[in-house]
Amino acid sequence: MTAGRLDRLGTSAGFLARAWRYEMRQLIRTRLYVFLAILLPLIFASMAFYMFRGSGKQDAPMSVALSAALMGMWSSTLLGSGNAITRLRLMQLLEPLVASPRSTFLVTLPFAIATSSLGVYGLLVTLGWSAVLFDMPLHLEHPMLFFVAVPVTVVALGMLGLLMASAFILYPTAQSLANFFEFPVWMLSGMLVPISTLPDPVQKISYLLAPTWGVKALTGAAVGNGSAAEAIGMCLLLTCVYLAITLLLQRRFEWLARSSGTLALQ
Amino acid sequence: MPSDLEGREVQMLDSIATPAIAIDDLTRTFKGPQGRVKHAINGLSLRVERGEMVGLLGPNGAGKTSTAKILMTVLLPTSGKAGILGHDVVRDPQTARRVTGVILGGDAGLYARLTAVDNLLLFADLYGIPYREQKPRIRDLLDMVGLLGNERKRVESFSRGMKQRLHIARGLLHDPDVVILDEPSNGIDPVGARELRALIREQVRDGRSVLLTTHYMFEADELCDRVAVMRDGTKIAEGTPDSLKKQTDGQVVLTVTVSGVGEDHVGRLRALPGVRSVGLTEHGGSQTLDVHSGQETDVTAAVLAELRGLSVIQVSKREPTLEDAYVSLISQDRR
Ligand SMILES: Nc1ncnc2c1ncn2[C@@H]1O[C@H](COP(=O)(O)OP(=O)(O)O)[C@@H](O)[C@H]1O
Ligand SMILES: [Mg+2]
Numbered sequence: 001m002t003a004g005r006l007d008r009l010g011t012s013a014g015f016l017a018r019a020w021r022y023e024m025r026q027l028i029r030t031r032l033y034v035f036l037a038i039l040l041p042l043i044f045a046s047m048a049f050y051m052f053r054g055s056g057k058q059d060a061p062m063s064v065a066l067s068a069a070l071m072g073m074w075s076s077t078l079l080g081s082g083n084a085i086t087r088l089r090l091m092q093l094l095e096p097l098v099a100s101p102r103s104t105f106l107v108t109l110p111f112a113i114a115t116s117s118l119g120v121y122g123l124l125v126t127l128g129w130s131a132v133l134f135d136m137p138l139h140l141e142h143p144m145l146f147f148v149a150v151p152v153t154v155v156a157l158g159m160l161g162l163l164m165a166s167a168f169i170l171y172p173t174a175q176s177l178a179n180f181f182e183f184p185v186w187m188l189s190g191m192l193v194p195i196s197t198l199p200d201p202v203q204k205i206s207y208l209l210a211p212t213w214g215v216k217a218l219t220g221a222a223v224g225n226g227s228a229a230e231a232i233g234m235c236l237l238l239t240c241v242y243l244a245i246t247l248l249l250q251r252r253f254e255w256l257a258r259s260s261g262t263l264a265l266q
Numbered sequence: 267m268p269s270d271l272e273g274r275e276v277q278m279l280d281s282i283a284t285p286a287i288a289i290d291d292l293t294r295t296f297k298g299p300q301g302r303v304k305h306a307i308n309g310l311s312l313r314v315e316r317g318e319m320v321g322l323l324g325p326n327g328a329g330k331t332s333t334a335k336i337l338m339t340v341l342l343p344t345s346g347k348a349g350i351l352g353h354d355v356v357r358d359p360q361t362a363r364r365v366t367g368v369i370l371g372g373d374a375g376l377y378a379r380l381t382a383v384d385n386l387l388l389f390a391d392l393y394g395i396p397y398r399e400q401k402p403r404i405r406d407l408l409d410m411v412g413l414l415g416n417e418r419k420r421v422e423s424f425s426r427g428m429k430q431r432l433h434i435a436r437g438l439l440h441d442p443d444v445v446i447l448d449e450p451s452n453g454i455d456p457v458g459a460r461e462l463r464a465l466i467r468e469q470v471r472d473g474r475s476v477l478l479t480t481h482y483m484f485e486a487d488e489l490c491d492r493v494a495v496m497r498d499g500t501k502i503a504e505g506t507p508d509s510l511k512k513q514t515d516g517q518v519v520l521t522v523t524v525s526g527v528g529e530d531h532v533g534r535l536r537a538l539p540g541v542r543s544v545g546l547t548e549h550g551g552s553q554t555l556d557v558h559s560g561q562e563t564d565v566t567a568a569v570l571a572e573l574r575g576l577s578v579i580q581v582s583k584r585e586p587t588l589e590d591a592y593v594s595l596i597s598q599d600r601r
Contacts, residue, residue: 007396015391022388026379092374095340096436100392101363107392258342261296264335265374 012106019110020117023084027118033076041072041126049134061136063219069126070153070218071186073119074211077157078182080115081108081165089172094263104169104250108162116158120150141224149217149232156210156235159242166246170253172262185211210238284352286444286475287314287337292346294332294499306332308499309346314444319476321486324496325596330479333496334448337477338368350444367442367474369433371449378422382413382432385421386439393440407435410469412461427458434470445470447478451485463488483592487511497596507588514586514594517542520557520566523580524573527553534572540565545593552579558586558594 027033045068049061085108088094097107130136140146187193188206195206206212213234220228257263289312298304307329314320322330335341336348339359348355353362377385383404390400408414411431421429430450437445450466451459467489470476480486486493487507495503495510503510527546535544535555540563545556559565570578586594 008394010397011391011394014397015388018384018388018391022377022380022384090374091376091378092370092372093377095335095338096368096370096375096389097392099338099340099363099366099368100389101360101394102392255342258340261341263340 012102015102015106016110016113020114023111023114024117027080027114033080033115033118038072038122038125040075041069041122042129044068044071045126045130046133049130060219060223060225061130061134062139062222063225065126065130065134065136066123066218066222067215069119069123070157070211070215072122072126073116073154073157073214074161074185075182076119076122077112077116077161078164078185080118081112081158081161082168084108084111084115085165085168086172089168089263089265092265094169098254098258098263103247104254105247108165108169108250112158112162112165113155116154116161119157120154123150140222142221142228145221145228145232146218149214149221149228149235152232152235152239153210153214153217156214156239156242159239159246160210163242163246163249166249166253169250170257170260170262172266185209188212207234208238210235210242213238285313286316286318286351287312287320287477288347288349288352289313289333289337290347292333292336292348293344294329294336294341295344305329305499307336307343310496310499310501312494312501312504314475314477316475317473318492319471319478319490321490321493322477322479322496323481323483323486323493323592324479325481327498328481328496328596329499330481330496331448334370334446334477334479337446338366338370339363364440365443367437367440367445369437369445369447369450369470371430371433371447371452373426373429373453376421376429376432376436379420381420382408382417382424382435385432386436389436390439395440403439404435407438411435411465425458427454427462430454430462431465434465438470443474445474445476447476449479449481451480451482459485483507483589487588495592495595503595510595511588511591514558514591516561517558517586517590517594518561519584519586519590520555520559520569521580521582521584522555522557522569522573522578523552524555524576524578525552526576527555527573531572531576535569538565538568538572539563540568543594543597545597556590556593558590 045065048064048068085094088097098104127138131138188198188202188209195203195212198206213231216226217228217231217235220226220231289310292307292310293305294307296304296306310329310333312320322333324330332341336343336355337350339355339362342356350362350366353365355362377388386404386407387400390404395403408417411434413428413431413435416424416428421432424432434450447466447470451462454462463485466478478486478489490507492505493507493510494501532544532546535541535557540559542558542560544558547554557565557569566581570581
């Protein structure tokens with residue numbers, strides 16, 4: 001490897017780390033994101049616990065809490081990456097960033113990772129509140145697997161969010177599109193109802209969504225129902241698939257955005 | 267051995283012959299209201315040779331920013347070609363990006379919540395500047411643009427002029443051979459603008475090839491070797507600032523302060539014998555008409571006759587200035 005290539009690699013990693021840090025700092029100061037990532041899962045968890053108590057179902061409290069946490073993580077990821085690109089356009093930074101010799105992918109990646117990392121806080125908060133308010137035992141069946149499952153899920157969700165947010169590069173008005181995907185993905189990935197209760201073709205879509213496997217990986221590792229390792233593997237595989245699609249899509253979208261002139265603030 | 271030498275020589279000659287910026291018959295259209303097609307750039311051809319600073323001059327809406335954005339590879343041409351050091355902005359944008367310094371004017375375009383240094387560090391990473399070189403390079407640039415001492419302050423607390431100087435530092439991070447500056451002094455107070463021009467002349471220039479867009483003739487005159495004047499997406503004049511000034515040799519300008527002048531008046535004034543061009547500037551309540559004519563004909567009586575019925579506040583005659591040359595160029599009859 002030549003020195004030039006090494007420098008490029010190093011500075012790419014440097015950009016990711018730096019941009020992630022700045023974005024986290026910025027997000028933590030934003031009330032909306034703190035709400036999405038920390039308060040929202042708490043509200044879901046409370047609702048879920050009361051509903052389950054009323055219906056007398058025998059789900060482990062831990063899986064209820066984890067599903068709720070993942071709903072919050074998905075919301076913050078999906079809205080977060082889209083918002084980040086919209087924010088770049090508003091700040092008129094999209095053009096100088098695209099005009100730099102790095103790919104749009106590298107430029108947008110730290111935003112996706114930052115927003116889903118915020119989901120980790122949400123996860124911890126949900127588990128904490130559930131333990132305090134609903135006497136949920138904080139016991140992990142496979143602690144090692146759990147600690148692998150968390151970052152794998154975060155990255156997988158982040159990549160799916162980025163894939164969808166790529167449309168924002170081209171369409172300044174894609175916000176409503178993102179909002180549209182919030183609820184269906186909760187539904188499809190078994191956060192609200194078990195996947196087995198969904199119609200057959202819909203189940204197939206579920207298996208293409210990282211949150212589906214994220215829920216499985218986290219609950220599998222925490223409660224010990226189902227294979228967490230397999231779910232982690234699926235998350236990794238899907239991450240690679242999303243990555244490939246995002247790269248192709250962004251290249252295409254960058255071209256179309258240059259053609260339509262939508263990188264600029266209008 | 268000799269053949270190798272020859273090869274190298276050919277390469278060198280080749281690189282001397284390749285202009286810094288080459289624009290050929292460039293067109294860019296946008297969809298306007300009601301699906302109408304609007305030409306932002308219409309058949310523009312322009313060259314910036316190595317080491318040259320060329321001004322792209324024109325009023326608002328002339329197509330300057332669109333041209334700059336095509337060269338910065340954030341906008342695609344509708345037709346025609348544009349290249350930076352021979353790298354086509356459509357076919358090979360990545361190479362073009364590496365050799366181009368992008369300085370977009372404006373209040374925005376920076377991470378407002380970050381400090382000046384953090385802004386520069388992010389872009390240093392993006393431009394692949396090795397770590398060991400980043401800190402000294404950034405220090406040099408901050409010093410050069412006069413922001414040393416403010417580098418740890420958040421950009422949102424910066425004045426318009428400080429932001430513009432940070433834009434310049436960012437554009438020069440990777441020591442580009444070609445620099446594109448879009449209306450750098452727009453919205454900056456006269457003193458700040460003068461300092462900025464000094465900065466552009468001495469530092470940005472520094473062996474680089476520069477395309478600078480502006481709507482101030484005096485700015486182009488002060489900085490540029492050559493100027494191209496654009497109007498409605500088309501190049502209407504090109505040459506050294508001096509040669510453009512010569513266009514008003516032998517002319518006089520009749521200035522009439524008046525109110526109530528409409529487009530129809532301007533049209534009739536332009537049609538008067540001896541009148542070369544007419545410019546109309548609106549102020550709060552009053553208007554200024556600049557009527558250019560040859561020294562040999564006095565058009566005062568004819569002009570005042572056309573303005574009968576309107577309230578004429580003041581009439582005066584003067585030698586044309588540099589700005590008049592420009593106004594005369596861009597307000598000539600539209601063909
Ligand atoms: N993204 C866009 N969409 C539609 N019209 C545009 C867009 N960008 C520029 N234009 C139009 O193109 C013309 C030239 O604009 P511009 O290049 O910004 O001129 P200048 O920089 O000389 O003021 C203007 O009439 C402007 O309204
Ligand atoms: Mg402009």
